Amino acid sequence: MFDGLIYLVNTQTGTYKPVFDTAVLTKPQILAMTQDGTRLIFPLLGTGQIIMLDISDPEKPSILSTVDLGTAAQPHDIDLTDDDNTECPNTSGDTLGCWSHSCATSRRD
Numbered sequence: 001m002f003d004g005l006i007y008l009v010n011t012q013t014g015t016y017k018p019v020f021d022t023a024v025l026t027k028p029q030i031l032a033m034t035q036d037g038t039r040l041i042f043p044l045l046g047t048g049q050i051i052m053l054d055i056s057d058p059e060k061p062s063i064l065s066t067v068d069l070g071t072a073a074q075p076h077d078i079d080l081t082d083d084d085n086t087e088c089p090n091t092s093g094d095t096l097g098c099w100s101h102s103c104a105t106s107r108r109d
Contacts, residue, residue, distance in 0.1 A: 008058050020061040032078045043075030
């Protein structure tokens with residue numbers, strides 16, 4: 001069961017610690033990480049938003065960007081293209097909407 005926390009896991013020592021509390025967000029869903037490991041992107045089911053976290057400092061993730069698809073969208077999954085420049089969230093009715101941007105420079109608020 002998801003406890004609302006995002007954890008930093010050390011696979012060498014088998015230890016983990018919470019680094020981001022999603023309690024301020026509504027119903028975070030499946031997470032996607034960019035290939036370079038600096039961005040974590042996930043939809044919020046209850047608000048219709050897509051959140052992009054800056055995780056370049058894994059100990060202190062911060063919200064970099066928010067895209068509002070509208071509450072009727074109900075995004076619940078996210079896929080990134082191989083170049084990390086297109087996000088494709090699955091929304092209500094299993095429709096798929098995509099938009100292009102650069103994860104490195106995106107600032108859509």
